[in-house]
Amino acid sequence: MEGMNVFAARLFPKDNRFVSGHRACQGCAEVLAVRLIHQILGRNTMVASATGCMEIISSSYPDTAWSIPWIHVAFENAAAVASGIEAGLQILMKKGRMPKRKINVVGMAGDGGTADIGIQALSGALERGHDMIYICYDNEAYMNTGVQRSSSTPYGASTTTSPAGKISIGQQTWKKNVTMIAAAHNIPYVATASPSYPFDLAEKVRKAAKVKGPAYLHVYSACPTGWRLDPKLAITIGRLAVQTGAFPLYEIENGKLKISVKTPKLRPLQDYTKPQGRFRHLDDATIAEIEKRLFEEYQKLERREGLIF
Amino acid sequence: MEQRLGLEASIAIAEVVCRCDVDIVAAYPITPQTHVVEHLSELVADGELDAAFVPVESEHSAMSVCCGTAAVGARTFTSTAAQGLALMHEILFIASALRLPIVMAVANRSLSGPISIWNDHSDVMTERDVGWVQIFAENAQEAADLTIWSFRLAEDRRVSLPVMVNFDGFILTHTIEPMLMPDKEMVQAFLPPWEPLLKLDVDEPISMGPVGIPDIYTETKQVQQHLLTQAYGPIVETLNEFAQHFKRTYKPIETYRSDDAEVLLCTMGALSETAMEVVDRRRKQGQKVGLVRIRLWRPFPFEDLYRAVGNVPVLGVMDRAISFGGPVGPVASEIKAAFYHREQRPKIVEFIAGLGGRDVPLSDFGRMFDSLYTTGETGKIPAPTIIGLRE
Known part of the structure; x- marks a missing residue:
């Protein structure tokens, strides 16, 4: 695979807390991200999951893929439920009703559950400063309900509610930048990550778990089913997303931005859009327009690098 | 202490x-x-x-x-x-x-x-x-x-x-x-x-x-x-x-001077206390009126309700909400359903009162009791009435 570093499985902890037998689609990079993240976080972790793909595929009663405490309440409130778990654990430890120990509290949702319906609960939880990790698994549309557009769907992508048609290019709005919205809460750690860069992902998860206070991870989650992508390309596409600037990897630690995978010269966007059915209808002019925008966005990141904001 | x-x-x-x-x-x-x-x-x-x-x-x-x-x-x-x-x-x-x-x-x-x-x-x-x-x-x-x-x-x-x-x-x-x-x-x-x-x-x-x-x-x-x-x-x-x-007793359904009552009014919440005052006054005037006060709403205490209502011929229900386009009073519809299969069931008269902070003075309860007596005398059940409605 082009540009792929050697993935040394032995560098990841063996303790797998998200086990096989779940119902994810073939080539789902989101479920891979979930597994890798929980290999890092380990057994002292509790998860509040939003409604969505990961909840549906992992918890069909009486089966469960979770061997750590896991709760699903509703769609828009993963951040609120996680903040409740954190507040509950803190007070019970303070009152001596349970032994004091470090427990990672994780709220997880898709891009719909984060950028759209869950953004209020997320903002509230981040503002209140709970010691928790919020993870947005971004597959850029409502995949669980059948590929409807979200505010995280990229410009030009065809979805079932932003279909490309005779007079439409598909999604006509630009992807909402939830990572920067999270950063605007002045929380100690914010990062984008991708299972296509497993070691970078692992490092970011470790940092997110280590900081005191809220951490936000925005994880690129290739969806072969929704993107009409060959499942065997799910990892490759994640690397192309970084190399073309479609999904840059960076972190903001205590307000300081650092680009994680530097891409001095962005690859042509065609390399990223071509394998994906959701972009296949786009003409050269539109691709060029998107390319220009992604280039500008990447430049903005470069300008911000090292600055405290 | x-x-x-x-x-x-x-x-x-x-x-x-x-x-x-x-x-x-x-x-x-x-x-x-x-x-x-x-x-x-x-x-x-x-x-x-x-x-x-x-x-x-x-x-x-x-x-x-x-x-x-x-x-x-x-x-x-x-x-x-x-x-x-x-x-x-x-x-x-x-x-x-x-x-x-x-x-x-x-x-x-x-x-x-x-x-x-x-x-x-x-x-x-x-x-x-x-x-x-x-x-x-x-x-x-x-x-x-x-x-x-x-x-x-x-x-x-x-x-x-x-x-x-x-x-x-x-x-x-x-x-x-x-x-x-x-x-x-x-x-x-x-x-x-x-x-x-x-x-x-x-x-x-x-x-x-x-x-x-x-x-x-x-x-x-x-x-x-x-x-x-x-x-x-x-x-x-x-x-x-x-x-x-x-040393304070609470029951799923409570009553007030209901034992020998000729008509009963069913209430819920704080207005029950105003209703009790009216019951006392009417009793002084010789009218045997009483109250059934629902305390437990879910699970609904059916048997307690039957016991509280007994054989009284007319039961008024005061609702504090409207089920639009439906059975009008949500509590009344519940009580009607509760009595549907009973051999012994009262005539049920529906009142809507005290919506959105509208006062329900003693006189309004008086009107409700009057209506219950009229129902008893004529045998005709009036349509659900909004009490205190300004004409």
Whole structure:
């Protein structure tokens, strides 16, 4: 695979807390991200999951893929439920009703559950400063309900509610930048990550778990089913997303931005859009327009690098 | 030990919540609930209540936070009203399905629109079917007592369900009344620490809130229905224990001078006390009128209702909400349904009163009783009437 570093499985902890037998689609990079993240976080972790793909595929009663405490309440409130778990654990430890120990509290949702319906609960939880990790698994549309557009769907992508048609290019709005919205809460750690860069992902998860206070991870989650992508390309596409600037990897630690995978010269966007059915209808002019925008966005990141904001 | 104090029902509730040693209060301010959460914030700020106050950004998140805190085994309290309760709607079903013993005081208020901050029961009637135990208080003492009792019932392993304590906005929330406030020792002798049967625990991991495929969804609903109806036994039992401990008795359905009554009026909440005054006056004039006061709304105490109503020929039902385009009064429709299969059933007359803070003076209750007598004499049941409507 082009540009792929050697993935040394032995560098990841063996303790797998998200086990096989779940119902994810073939080539789902989101479920891979979930597994890798929980290999890092380990057994002292509790998860509040939003409604969505990961909840549906992992918890069909009486089966469960979770061997750590896991709760699903509703769609828009993963951040609120996680903040409740954190507040509950803190007070019970303070009152001596349970032994004091470090427990990672994780709220997880898709891009719909984060950028759209869950953004209020997320903002509230981040503002209140709970010691928790919020993870947005971004597959850029409502995949669980059948590929409807979200505010995280990229410009030009065809979805079932932003279909490309005779007079439409598909999604006509630009992807909402939830990572920067999270950063605007002045929380100690914010990062984008991708299972296509497993070691970078692992490092970011470790940092997110280590900081005191809220951490936000925005994880690129290739969806072969929704993107009409060959499942065997799910990892490759994640690397192309970084190399073309479609999904840059960076972190903001205590307000300081650092680009994680530097891409001095962005690859042509065609390399990223071509394998994906959701972009296949786009003409050269539109691709060029998107390319220009992604280039500008990447430049903005470069300008911000090292600055405290 | 109990101390005689003059307190708003709101402050009384906050004070007993403090004595219940709750771990978490997660709430969002809304009139007329504000005094409850303001006072709880003060108690936390002064270190009198060793709890975390989670100042959420909405009621939806308030109930969501409560689900998270109760899931890890923290004793959890919240309070809301009207639009706030409506915003929680979605999560209320889930809290009961997850069997989380959250206690919530609802300062009953009308629903928008038009926006109205004043009292009626349209908020709670909309949440009738959420699977919570629902109980009504008539005064500050009851609001406080039933809050203490709610924790005991909710955490009873035979029940393990959330409980809603309804107390009328402004009429109770903002009115100072004399009451007996038990001290912490007395409350805690009645309410032992909560030991959850199941909780989120890294040493014994469980998955909560999984997908219910068609193969099991029906069974989960059957279990919920069974649990809530079977909660009746523990409800009566714990209310009796409350009576032994605090010397104040509460029953699922209460009556007032109903034994030899010719007509009965069914009420719920604080206006029952006004109705009692009218009953006394009418009795002095020789009219044998009485009251049936519904305290426990869910699970609905059918047998208690039949006993309370007895053989009375005419029963009026005063509703504080409207089921639009349907059977008009939600409580009346429930009571009609309860009597449908009974051989012995009264003529049921529906009244709607006190919507959106409209006063229900003594004279309005007088009109209701007059109407009940007319129904008895003519045998004709009038159409549902909105009492106090301006022409």
